[in-house]
Amino acid sequence: MELNARIPDHPIDQMWDRHRFDMKLVNPANKRKYEVIVVGTGLAGGAAAATMGELGYRVKCFTFHDSPRRAHSIAAQGGINAAKNYQGDGDSVYRLFYDTVKGGDFRSREANVYRLAELSLNIIDQAVAQGVPFAREYGGLLGNRSFGGAQVSRTFYARGQTGQQLLLGAYQALERQIHEGTVQMHVRCEMLDVIVIDGRARGIVTRDLVSGKIEAHMADAVVLGTGGYSNAFFLSTNAKGCNVTATWRAHRRGAGFANPCFTQIHPTCIPQSGDYQSKLTLMSESLRNDGRIWVPKRAGDDRAAGQIPDAERDYYLERLYPSFGNLTPRDIASRRAKEMVDQGHGVGPMKNGVYLDFRDAIQRLGKAVVSERYGNLFQMYEKITGEDPYEVPMRIYPAPHYTMGGLWVDYELMTTVPGLFAIGEANFSDHGANRLGASALMQGLADGYFIIPLTIGNFLAEHSRGDVDENHAAARDTVREVTQAQERLLAVKGSRTVDSFHQELGRLLWDHCGMSRNESGLREALAKIPELRERFWRDVTVPGSGDTLNQSLEKAGRVADFLEFAEVMCWDALTRDESCGAHYREEHTTEEGEAQRDDERFAHGAIWEFKGVGEEPVRHREPLHFEHVPLSQRSYK
Amino acid sequence: MNLTLHVWRQTGPRDKGGFETYRADDVSESMSFLDMLDLVNEELTLAGKEPIAFEHDCREGICGSCGMMINGVAHGPQKLITACQLHMRSFRDGDEIWIEPFRATAFPVMRDLVVDRNSFDRVIQAGGYISVRTGSAQDANATPIPKPDADRAFDAAACIGCGACVAACPNASAMLFTAAKAAHLSYVPQGQTERLDRALSMAQRHDEEGFGNCTNHGACQEACPKGISVDYIARLNRDVLKGTLSKAGSTSGD
Numbered sequence: 080m081e082l083n084a085r086i087p088d089h090p091i092d093q094m095w096d097r098h099r100f101d102m103k104l105v106n107p108a109n110k111r112k113y114e115v116i117v118v119g120t121g122l123a124g125g126a127a128a129a130t131m132g133e134l135g136y137r138v139k140c141f142t143f144h145d146s147p148r149r150a151h152s153i154a155a156q157g158g159i160n161a162a163k164n165y166q167g168d169g170d171s172v173y174r175l176f177y178d179t180v181k182g183g184d185f186r187s188r189e190a191n192v193y194r195l196a197e198l199s200l201n202i203i204d205q206a207v208a209q210g211v212p213f214a215r216e217y218g219g220l221l222g223n224r225s226f227g228g229a230q231v232s233r234t235f236y237a238r239g240q241t242g243q244q245l246l247l248g249a250y251q252a253l254e255r256q257i258h259e260g261t262v263q264m265h266v267r268c269e270m271l272d273v274i275v276i277d278g279r280a281r282g283i284v285t286r287d288l289v290s291g292k293i294e295a296h297m298a299d300a301v302v303l304g305t306g307g308y309s310n311a312f313f314l315s316t317n318a319k320g321c322n323v324t325a326t327w328r329a330h331r332r333g334a335g336f337a338n339p340c341f342t343q344i345h346p347t348c349i350p351q352s353g354d355y356q357s358k359l360t361l362m363s364e365s366l367r368n369d370g371r372i373w374v375p376k377r378a379g380d381d382r383a384a385g386q387i388p389d390a391e392r393d394y395y396l397e398r399l400y401p402s403f404g405n406l407t408p409r410d411i412a413s414r415r416a417k418e419m420v421d422q423g424h425g426v427g428p429m430k431n432g433v434y435l436d437f438r439d440a441i442q443r444l445g446k447a448v449v450s451e452r453y454g455n456l457f458q459m460y461e462k463i464t465g466e467d468p469y470e471v472p473m474r475i476y477p478a479p480h481y482t483m484g485g486l487w488v489d490y491e492l493m494t495t496v497p498g499l500f501a502i503g504e505a506n507f508s509d510h511g512a513n514r515l516g517a518s519a520l521m522q523g524l525a526d527g528y529f530i531i532p533l534t535i536g537n538f539l540a541e542h543s544r545g546d547v548d549e550n551h552a553a554a555r556d557t558v559r560e561v562t563q564a565q566e567r568l569l570a571v572k573g574s575r576t577v578d579s580f581h582q583e584l585g586r587l588l589w590d591h592c593g594m595s596r597n598e599s600g601l602r603e604a605l606a607k608i609p610e611l612r613e614r615f616w617r618d619v620t621v622p623g624s625g626d627t628l629n630q631s632l633e634k635a636g637r638v639a640d641f642l643e644f645a646e647v648m649c650w651d652a653l654t655r656d657e658s659c660g661a662h663y664r665e666e667h668t669t670e671e672g673e674a675q676r677d678d679e680r681f682a683h684g685a686i687w688e689f690k691g692v693g694e695e696p697v698r699h700r701e702p703l704h705f706e707h708v709p710l711s712q713r714s715y716k
Numbered sequence: 717m718n719l720t721l722h723v724w725r726q727t728g729p730r731d732k733g734g735f736e737t738y739r740a741d742d743v744s745e746s747m748s749f750l751d752m753l754d755l756v757n758e759e760l761t762l763a764g765k766e767p768i769a770f771e772h773d774c775r776e777g778i779c780g781s782c783g784m785m786i787n788g789v790a791h792g793p794q795k796l797i798t799a800c801q802l803h804m805r806s807f808r809d810g811d812e813i814w815i816e817p818f819r820a821t822a823f824p825v826m827r828d829l830v831v832d833r834n835s836f837d838r839v840i841q842a843g844g845y846i847s848v849r850t851g852s853a854q855d856a857n858a859t860p861i862p863k864p865d866a867d868r869a870f871d872a873a874a875c876i877g878c879g880a881c882v883a884a885c886p887n888a889s890a891m892l893f894t895a896a897k898a899a900h901l902s903y904v905p906q907g908q909t910e911r912l913d914r915a916l917s918m919a920q921r922h923d924e925e926g927f928g929n930c931t932n933h934g935a936c937q938e939a940c941p942k943g944i945s946v947d948y949i950a951r952l953n954r955d956v957l958k959g960t961l962s963k964a965g966s967t968s969g970d
Binding site for chain 1: 727728744746747748750751754755758760761762764765766767769771772773774775776777778779780781794796797801803805826827830832833834836837840841842844845846847848849850851852853854855856857859860861862863866869870873874876877900901904906907
């Protein structure tokens, strides 16, 4: 597997600008001769499809949802970072770049991160021009708030629904292009494989989720904006439909998968309330701006929160990290919460949470201001738990939320398969071992609006147009393989439901490859996953048939892929014999209990090559160089 | 608690469909309504039957997927939430619950509780956007927007496209959905240039999709999980009227 990141040879602060000049262009008349497939309609995919359509490419866009507007980007709550420095508090492109590299614990590629920080400026302009109703101050200018991992206020937000508003902006731009005829939209159509011809991605195989028809779609390039894989854990904050299938299928066809063990556990979610639970609910990290996190000092203290005087409360983040306090990065906040619960300080009926308390904020700001900032989050919390956060503190606990790992891409966002690109959460590029809050929306939109529409031209200008169609032998073979896999699933007719296997896999991964990991646990998981996969294929039951709308069959295919993917996640966690960011190996901690990196051995991205189901994958490296942000131990004290 | 469910089952758009009755036993009050349906589906699957098809995704009230009628009310008995945010503490042991798809000509049933709401996408295609090319925007703070306008724009923009307004309306009108988008864009300065054309073409598309007329029942506002106000419908109607008059004016002037 050849890994050439193709980082342009220019100074970092001029790199993207000069690279845009170096890239070849496709002239306007020729653009309409090229077909581009975009899979996924979230912030990355939706923005990419709309912009490429606008530029004149013929775009075919796919989503398994009933409408492009349902993509999981819609659920992002807190905000989007941009180095606008509207607050005049010392922010700059360089500072956002620096914070992101440091927040990622030095496991991301400087060149990509710098470009991301630069493009953050354009994103806000673009969104406002589309009519995105960001929060404003009384003077009419845009408001900002602060977020974990930063000491400036650079987060733009639309109440607690920033993802929704940004996605609707991209969705509306996409619908406009559908109306113009530049984008052909395929809804309820799930991508199940990539068609690779002579080493180049030339199309995808999809299943129409209504008719069940499995067919090939060809193009000159394929772009995956298919999100992350947190649902490998079964219980996560991701929407139920989020899955690894598109990226895993691309991986099986030759795309390197980078850093799959970098999974982010979000610190502020509602604790689990029972075994029946189907998913966990995130409470925006923005709550940490005004909420104070604490546990009772005495383990097993059963008194109600209001009965515990201040002197008997441990505001442990403020105690351990006086300069960042409750705004430490996500990985640290999560790990410390787990530590408190493990030591018996947990609160709530299952003793599985910590308090996030707004008492002081309500006293300081008044209920009206707190309601203005967080009203809908408080309402959401009350609906789920039956408790009113204006009266009693929220209970929170970490949950899987975002995956920094993803398909390896070069500077132009192309995977190791020529013609196959990955954008947004589906790629690995910008967040290293830990993503800072309000940076996912930024990356999805930077990739979708501003990077891929240009870099794809550079690829297409150098590659001949499609002279292959659906009747090509490789396309027909891929369709046949997908059809056969589906028939196999339907034919098992065993005794266990798809969900029961997914839950079992999730528990296994959470226990051994979750918030903290160690060698023996990972080896145990690696022994158990193939067993579980084997039982799945022997004993799963998928009711119904393949030629109708069949939600059990859709789920079964996705869980089958998670069962293969889980192994490479554990291989990656096992071989990365250091702690960094969200990857916390119990064997490697500092005296203060922080992640202990090993830069000498592990200052690289780990890129995995597929060798067959159940075969040990091959690990490759992309060395990372830190020329601008000097390697240092992260400190948020 | 133990419950009796009457669930609409229909294999496809051409099937007549009908209610089937199931038991849901040992339901905990902290379960969500969809957790409860999951439980029933697991039992149906193990009994060799096909589970109930229903749409859902984020399960936190923002994606707009999970529309269904619960005891005749869109999204169920609690106000200002979606079906996925409804928890079983709203029900009592022994309750009977009737579960049906959203019903409207413009929302054909695809299977069980799943309906086709792409008519909404086509209403947006007719003009529910500001025509701006990627990269052509001025600085975001170049045009201040008074906070009250920005807040009103947001209130309208909070629509999740679930279709409860249509399901609740005796005429199956989608005017609340259409008006919410038109209003959102009409409150920001960027949306003024296309404002009247947008109103006209979205309203026209709304009618072409087979949605009924608005006769001011207000049932949509009651059913809306985001509390979107019917005032926006008046705003849209005013813009449609203005647009029609200015078109008529310009035609006669030619």
